[in-house]
Each structure stands twice: as C-alpha cells, then as structure tokens.
Amino acid sequence: MSLIICLGALAALIFLAYRGFSVILVAPLAAMAAVLLTDPSAVAPAFSGLFMEKLASFVKLYFPVFLLGAVFGKLIEVSGAARAIVGGITRLFGPGHAILAITIVGMVLTYGGVSVFVVVFATYPFAVEMFRQADIPKRLLPATIAFSAFTITMDALPGTPQIQNIIPTTFFRTTAYAAPWLSLASAAFTFGLCFAYLRWQQRRAQQRGEGYGTGHRNEPDIGEGGSALPVWLAVLPLLLVAVGNRLFLALVQSGYGESAVALLNPAVPTAKPVVQEVTANAALWSLEAALLLGIAATVAIGWSTIRERFAEASQAAIGGSLLASLNTASEYGFGAVIAALPGFHQIATALSTIRDPLLNVAVTTNILCGITGSASGGLSLTLGAFADRFIAAANASGIPLDVLHRIASLASGGMDTLPHNGAIITLLAVTGLTHREAYKDIFVITIIKTLTAFFAIAVYYGTGLA
Incomplete structure (x- = not known):
C-alpha cells in the first residue's frame, strides 16, 4: 500500500501537470495527499517542517544563479546580441x-551561462522564423529547443555553468570541469543521436508533404528590435561568463582556503562571525561572479539599446527567475516528502542492491529526477540522501569522485523531462503547443539523454577515460 501511495502521488502530479496546472500549486497538494493517506496527523508538520524547509533550502542556495542567469539572458536578448548570434x-x-x-x-x-529557462524565451522568436523559412513542422520546434538547451550544455560539457553541473560540486568537493574527457565523449554521443533523430523526422515530414503548418498558437511577431551588433561582440559576454567562471573558481579557492569568515562588527565582543565552507560554495560563488561580469559586459556593449528598457527587462527577468526557481524548488519539496514516506524506503532498499557504484548513481538519480520532474531538484534530493553512500562505494572501488560527479550530472538530465517537468511545461507554453502535439519527440530526446549516463559508464570501464 505504501508503495502505491508514492506512485499514486507521482501519477497525480504528472497528470495535473499534463493538464496544465502549475507545479507550484499541485506539487504540495500531491505531496500532502500522500502524507494524509499515510498518517493524517503528520500533514501539518510535514508541510512546514519538510516540504517548505526543503523548498526554502533550495531557493537559498540556487536562487541567485536563477536570478543572475535570467537577467543576463534577458539583456542578451534586449541588447540585440542574441539576434546577432542567430543571424551569424x-x-x-x-x-x-x-x-x-x-x-x-x-x-x-x-x-x-544563460539559464535553460531563459534560452527558451530568447530563441523561440528566431527559431520560429527559421522553421517557417525552411518549412519544417512546428511540432519539432520544442524538441529542437530541448536538444539545444537541455542536453549536452546542461550537464555534459566540462565547465558548463548550469546548476545540474554545479550541484555535485557541493557534495563531492569537485569542480565544474570534473572528468573532462568522459564529458566530451558523452557529449558527442548525445549530440550525434539527437541530431540524427531530428533530421530523420524532418526528412520524413518532407516526404509526407508536411510543412510548418497554420493556425498555431502564440506565434511571435518578428520585429527588428535591438541594435545591430557584430557577431564577435555579441558573443563576448558569453565567453566572459565561461572563462570568468573558471578564473573566479581559482581565485576563490586560492584566496579563501578552507573557510571564508565575515565578521562585520569586530568592535562588538559578542559579535559572531559568519563562517562558510569554501569547498561547498566555491562553484556557486564563482558562477555568480561570472554572471555579474557577463551582465556588466552586456550592458556596456548594448547600453544604447538597453538603457530605455532596462527596468522593464529586469522586472521580466526577475519574474521569470522566481517562477523557474519556485517550480524547481516546489518539485524538490515534493520529492523530499515522497522520500520520507515508507513506500520510498522500499524503492531505496531495492536501489541499494545495485552493487556497482556508477550504475547505482545513474539508476538512482534517474528515478528520483523522474519522481520530482526536475533535474536539479532530483539531483539535489539524490545526493542529499545518498551522497555518503555513493562516496564510500566509489572509494572502495577506486573510482575517482570526478567520475562520480559526471555520471550523477549526466543522469540528472535523463528521465527528469517527463510531462510534469517544469522546463517542459514552460517550453510547451512558450511555443504554443500541447503535450499531445509535441511531447513525443521530446520524449525521444529524453530516452537518448537517459542512455548517455550508461554510455559514459561503459566508456569509463572500457577505457578508464576520465
């Protein structure tokens, strides 16, 4: 019965998300319904002490990244840099x-460094125009954008500043550049299969005489907007974020040592210093600094266009970042509640029988990301619950923690993109398509991405490549 309750809560969340309800609303409702069926007296303390605690802890750690990423992406759009990159x-x-x-x-x-959520908004108008000109069915557009933003640059390429590549650093004390050669091999595998599938679907549509189509919803009005920028200048802020992330990471690690201390009022004898562990925060701090650098560079090169729309653009970015972070945090809270139920213990017990450390990480992460419908939320939940066990098993088998980091990161981007995933819901809403119209091709991308983690495991065991 307890297992049925867990699976029922997940099914309800997927169904309601499929029907268009916000996960910010339905995730706590589904979670508390599961608690109610397990122990009615536990609903109130579980909501305040577990669901909201986990939601708040996720926001505390990662909201600055969502916020700065959203502001950076919006300014890239408003400045004309995104249009220049697309044109080039x-x-x-x-x-x-x-x-x-x-x-x-x-x-x-x-x-x-642009948030995957922001990339959806930034690329959609230009993608529509390209698909119209090439007469490619619009139903393939969401899968194309998902391929572009939710796959190799989200968690596979070494150094990517996306949260899915940053979260493992706080548990394994690694960096965003963990296992670079394994990362590149995995990226090549994913890119090749996803691109081949989408091109195959495009050719099949052409053979059937299926074109872009008519009567679509939420069709953008393509305007000129933004000043003309040379491509090299438009790309500069992106390069600064990528390079700055690496440089700031080195500065933070060398400048602080093992811990960072802030004593803001040393004149008061009773004042307590604020102490933060550097190894647990270095990746976040360096990324935040790099995004600030990218924002400053974007404002500098596009000020003539940005200055009149800065207030409007920043407000839109703040709203988008709040929605994106709360979607993910709400799913993280849902996953935390489910993880506390007896039925989840049965799942965890079954997963613990997988003796190979890397397979254990890949399978467990995929399942929990599927339950939460969030790569970052599921990955945080997985590592928060099982990181010590993973580390002990890896050490016993002589597996570097960098490899553990990469497998966990890759696995987070697998079955996370089920229908209730916040990014998928956002993507379909922006493109004006429904799950029925466009999710099939997104799901194929999901399957390919799920296989990537197991491909990486096979490469590591076969070659020792890291």
Missing part, C-alpha cells in the same frame, strides 16, 4: 539547416 549562425549554415542553427544557438547561450 544562419548565414554560416544556410536557411535549410534550421535545426542545426537553433541547436548551436541554444548551446552557445546555455554554455555561456
């Missing part, structure tokens, strides 16, 4: 290669 890539590949062009745009933006 389109000229390079030609209008007939819209899928490849949009994929590269999304990957450039994501790897440069």
